[in-house]
Structures are given as C-alpha cells and as structure tokens.
Amino acid sequence: MQKTIGMLAVLLVAQVMLTIGMSFTEPNLTAVQPDTPLLETGGLAADRLTIEGSDNQQLSLVREGEGWVLPDKGNFPADKVKVEHLLDRLSGLKYGLAVATSKGAQKRFKVSDDAFERHVRLARGDKTLVDLYLGTSPGMRQVHARTSEDDAVYTVEFGIYDVPVNSGDWEDKSVLQIPRDEIEKIILSDITLSPVPGNGSDLALKQGENQQPVQSTWSSDVLAEHEMLNQANADALAGKLSGLRIGAVLGTDEKPEYGMDAPELVIGLQYKGGAELEYRLGKRDKENDYVLKASTRPEYFSLPGYTGDALIKSAKREQLVAVVSGSVAESEVSPELIDALPDSGFDESVANGDKEEAAP
Numbered sequence: 001m002q003k004t005i006g007m008l009a010v011l012l013v014a015q016v017m018l019t020i021g022m023s024f025t026e027p028n029l030t031a032v033q034p035d036t037p038l039l040e041t042g043g044l045a046a047d048r049l050t051i052e053g054s055d056n057q058q059l060s061l062v063r064e065g066e067g068w069v070l071p072d073k074g075n076f077p078a079d080k081v082k083v084e085h086l087l088d089r090l091s092g093l094k095y096g097l098a099v100a101t102s103k104g105a106q107k108r109f110k111v112s113d114d115a116f117e118r119h120v121r122l123a124r125g126d127k128t129l130v131d132l133y134l135g136t137s138p139g140m141r142q143v144h145a146r147t148s149e150d151d152a153v154y155t156v157e158f159g160i161y162d163v164p165v166n167s168g169d170w171e172d173k174s175v176l177q178i179p180r181d182e183i184e185k186i187i188l189s190d191i192t193l194s195p196v197p198g199n200g201s202d203l204a205l206k207q208g209e210n211q212q213p214v215q216s217t218w219s220s221d222v223l224a225e226h227e228m229l230n231q232a233n234a235d236a237l238a239g240k241l242s243g244l245r246i247g248a249v250l251g252t253d254e255k256p257e258y259g260m261d262a263p264e265l266v267i268g269l270q271y272k273g274g275a276e277l278e279y280r281l282g283k284r285d286k287e288n289d290y291v292l293k294a295s296t297r298p299e300y301f302s303l304p305g306y307t308g309d310a311l312i313k314s315a316k317r318e319q320l321v322a323v324v325s326g327s328v329a330e331s332e333v334s335p336e337l338i339d340a341l342p343d344s345g346f347d348e349s350v351a352n353g354d355k356e357e358a359a360p
Helices: 002-025 080-091 103-108 201-206 231-242 304-315 335-340
Strands: 048-053 058-064 068-072 096-101 119-125 127-134 142-147 155-159 181-188 193-195 227-229 246-253 263-273 276-284 289-296 298-302 321-323
Touching: 048 080, 048 276, 068 080, 080 119, 181 231, 193 231, 231 304, 276 304, 289 304, 298 304
Parallel strands: none
Antiparallel strands: 048 058, 048 119, 058 068, 096 155, 119 127, 127 142, 142 155, 181 193, 181 263, 227 321, 246 298, 263 276, 276 289, 289 298
C-alpha cells in the first residue's frame, strides 16, 4: 500500500511539474489586449525608413529638411505625402487577432527573420524605433505581422502594397510642377504667350473651393493682322505645363536613344521675377514614350507617350492661333472666342462677313 501511495505521489509531482513547464512553453495568445498600439514609434520622429522585400530588394528613404529623399537616386525628392501617409499608418497599427507564436509558424506566415514579404524599419540616428515583419494576407487589407521583439504573429489592418520596395513608386512625380500664377511667359519657337495682368490669372486665386476656376486671358505680340489667340487652348497649354507629372527618373546620364539631339519640342518658361526654365522633349521609339529634360534639374525623366503627345499637340501654333479673314462667316468664329480678347484688335465686322467693311 505504501509503495502504491509513493508511486502516486511521484506521479502527482511529475504532473505538477509538467503543468508548470507547459505554462511557460505553450503559446500565449491572450497576453496582449486587442486594439492596443502594435508599435512604439517614438512619436514618428524617424529620419530614416528602410523597406526590404522578399527577393532581397531594399529601399531607403532619408528625411532631409521638411521632406524625404531617395539616397539611391542621388537624393531625388521622395513623395512626401506618401511617406507621411505610411508613417501615420504604422503609428496607427493595432494588435489584432493573435494566430501563433512558434518559430515554425513565423515561417509559415512569412514573418520570420529570414523569410518575409516586407521588413520595415524606422530609425532616428542610431536608434531603431520600429522593426516590423509583414507576411501573408489572410483577407482584404489584412496582413500577418510580427515585431522583432515578439515571437507572436498577429493579424493587422494593413496592405503590402502600402510599402512598395521599388524606388520608382516613391519618387515625387510632381517635382516639375509650378504654380500657374508664377508663369510670366511661355516661349515657343514661333510664338510667345503672356498672361494679361488683372484677368483670369489673378481672379483664379480668389475662387472658392466649390467654384470653377477662372480661365486666364493670354496675349502675344507676334500675331498677324487677322490672327487671334485661341484662349482656351493657350490656357490648356499653361495647365499642362504647371501640372506636369513625370513618369520615372532615368538617371543623370544622357543617352543617344533619348533623342535630345533633335528634340520633338522645346519650351521655355519665364517666371515672375525673371527666372527661366527650358524643357526639351525627346522621343524614345523603342519604349514608345518620351524623355524630358528640364534645365533646372540634372535628371532625365520618362514621360508617358500620351502625355508627351498631348503636350506636343498643345504647343503647335495652329492650336494656339486662330486665323480670321474676310471670308470667315459668323458661324465659323464663336462669340466666346471673340469676347475672350476684347483688346486683341480683332475686327468683329470682318468675322461677321461684312463685305463693305472688309473690302479693301
């Protein structure tokens, strides 16, 4: 009997020890309350962001002044809005459903140290603020995530597409854009356009958010006697130039295939204050797009084919100038076009086909 009691006592002790051991080794999936912050971002005071992809691609973004730059692109400006949006998203991540804690599970969900979809690091100086692994997606706008300080894998509200590893996705596509009201002249090979002071170029600045923008009025001093500017087309050209968006940064070295020796288009811009800018647009036949060179920047930029085609067409003289002769009937010259240039010197009687007034 005593022998049996002794064996039962040994079994009891073993069971207690096993229970204690399992309490230290079994997955603890309830240690963190859901909806608590996943990351300690240090108030988003980061000055360096690194994104690494599954195929060993790596991207770095560095804060410079009020913006961000791409060191691998010669410190080309990054899209500040996109970077700040990512920082806000990271700061707002919450603990979601805990799904696993084992090393094997980390590999299965692709959030391990050596197998992941994205490895995102935020740092300030030598201090790491965020070290995050992103892996497989269990659903729409969801991803499995793990921090380097935790073995647990969680489901969080995020998307892998929010952290692309291609530098082209982070380039500031609006780097060449200029405010419309800063344009003093648009200089083409056969015509120069200037906004008329006190007209639409100034009024457009006073419009409310819900109102349509006022079209600027343009003038030129190289028009013949029976020529007048097509105001809508002149304003459209100014809009294309001020709102120009690049396709991608091609680098700073000029290549023969860029077509800069015989450009398809050369446009000069003069700002208020006297500063000048020249655009040269070359055709790249093999890529079916254009290459743009701005005199104010060292880089060459790709420009989508449809953007280049539209810009070239808008800059043609026949698009900007309407030719009016004595044989033009009233129906062939719109009243809006005539009214747009009250000081152009255009004789409305000529446009109306008044033979007596128009006869030499």
